[in-house]
Amino acid sequence: MNIFIVTVGSRGDVQPYVALGKGLQKAGHVITLCTASRFESFVTEHGLGYGYMNDDMLKLMDSDQGRNLMENTTNVWEIVKANIRLYKQVGPMQHTMLNDSWAAAQQANPDLIIFHPKAYGDPHFAEKLGIPVMLVIPLPMFVPTTETPSLGFPKLPFGGWYNRFTYQFVNIMMGLSTKGPVKTWRSRHGLPSNPNDTDILHTSAGKHIPVLHCYSKHVGLNPSDWPANVVATDYWFLDQEESWHPPQALQDFLAAGDPPVYVGFGSMAGRNPQRLTRIVIEALQQARVRGIIATGWSGLDTRNLPDTIFKLDQLPHDWLFPRVSAVVHHGGAGTTVAGGVLPLSVRSSVTSPSGANVFTRLVWGVDTFHKNN
Template identity: 50%
Template sequence: MNILIITVGTQGDVQPYVALGKGLKAAGHSVTVCTCAYFESFVTAHGLDYAFMNDDLIKFMHSDDGKIAMENTGNLWEAIRTAIKIIPTVGPMQRRQIDDSWQATQAVQPDLILYHPKALCAPDFAERLGVLSIIGFYLPLFAVTGDFPAMGLPQWKLGRWYNRLTHGLINKATWWGMRKHISAWRKENDLPRKQGIDFLNQSDGQPAPALYAFSESVIPRPTDWPENARVSGYWFLDQIDDWKPPAELQEFLSNGEPPIYFGFGSIFGQDPLRLTKIIVEAVKATGVRAILARGWGGLDLDQIELPETIFKLDFAPHDWLFPQVAAVVHHGGCGTTAAGLRAGRPSILCPFFGDQPFWGSIIENLGVGPTPLPQKKLTVEKLSAAIRQVTTDTAMIEKADQIGQRIRSEDGVANAVKFIDQWLARDSELSLVDRKSDGLQ
């Protein structure tokens, strides 16, 4: 089958879908990934076809205005207020994103569209073409449950009615942020008006498949989710076979105790130098060895002198590096969180925005890391205490190892591919029945 994957965002919004795309290609499908042009070489390096989407969103996120906006999204209410302020800037970007991804869809003519929820109009494209669509996401959102409250809303223990209410509110807020452009596109393409967002049901009321890319060892599948919502396990993208670690990195790893890894990804605040200084002072105070990953600029490693106990890293695949460290300190992105869990290492999360505080609470509740340390409030003293905890708390270290073993026994990509194939077969059977009823066969 011909499959189009549409996703938009940072590395963490692209890498899992590339992993899934490789699994789908290995299963015999033709796979095209439509995402920001920044990631074209990343997509093609893994043997997948690429379809163009502009880089407007990434450029905005790394602009001064974008960083200020992200720093003001610590909870849902702050996010809503910030969203209202940036609508004049982001609105035209959303429309250009829709135009680019629709052009790609028309060129690919897919049998299936698999999409990130930020890929506006993706299910509408599928409806327009009369093909199957599947949402794929790494957070337990959009499928309403009474088992726990939605991410970003108060985690009050008021019962199942409250939990379901919070998920409904998230769906309404999501629709509020998308409706203008979705409604306009549907009108332009002769589709009936939508009244709201429902990723788990098609416009005709039939169930729509949904894939959730996290491990049940980390977030148990809600007991009241419908059958069309499947928790597959993580979609890990392991290192390309021809990658070789630098000799200097291998020498550092072999010449002492396992170091602490520090890395803060592709989304960061306005003062990376402040964060770097705090880390360096905490490393000195605790006497540990450390690896500091430059990332996309989350740490400023050029304006500060580093001691011999700290290695400055440009890049190394998490699946190769993390099993060789003592603990992982990071921003709380989904991909880095999952990689630390799979490696069986304790984590210290220093969340910045978005879903990062959620993953911080997950790590704490699992007992594999201390209470999250928000970057805005991070101090040398707080970070030093957390480092001492993850390097000396034997119960925490053992729990991390146990969860790592369970995650390593899972194959989230294979589970997702199987689920997708089942729905493709089901869709083909239904299409055949429709053609027969219309007298076409």
């Protein structure tokens, strides 16, 4: 079977889909993974076919405006306001992203499409090609449940109707931001107008789209009222390549003293990465510990670092984290899991609310995300 996988976002939005692709390839399927061009080598190094998508959206997120948006991604109202401000810039990029991924889909000639929620055009690609489609979600933000609100919403004493509404609101707002490009694409490719053309949970015929949540049901949300087509599978880990070796400079730094503290914020360094870098350096120095600062996609200013702090761009977490004394990060799903499996007596993770909730459930068996204090 030819399978076309599409994902949009940072490294954390790409790696689980690469792991999925490798698993499907091992089972005998032919895989094409379409994502931003900056990740082409990452995809091909793992033996998967690559489908081109331009890098403009990630470049925007790496700008001052984009960092301002990412700084407030745990507050749904701030996300809405930021999206409104960015709409004029994002609109043309959405059209380009749709066209790029559609061209890649045609070239892949798939029998099945698997898509990330931000790759909102893919249910329509599947409809045009007459093939099935499946949604893969890293976090439980889209499928409604009466048991708990969607991430980013407070837990309020309004019962199940409010909880379900929070998911519907997320879907509505996402739909409003993508409706124009989707409507234009459908019209250009001979598909009929559809009032639900931005619903990523259903086909245009109203059928449920199968949904996989790529986290453990023992850690993340797994409510009893999810429909049968929605499941939490477990985490999809990407095994290290035997040919991969850490940089010699990093090995020398690790060997030169006590295990350092890892600090990384993924794509969420906020509007002032220089200030955040200063805070991190001062905190490490006050604690009298060595540190590793991961710059990644967050724009952290790592010029003129002291000898006790090492700058790192990207590295497999499963190799690095067992070699550090603590992990301080932004709460991304993949980073949280990698940090959470460390020996608890000597490791710690400091994260954003969603990641903190995962970690505290792993360690202490309690739910912190919706606490008001």
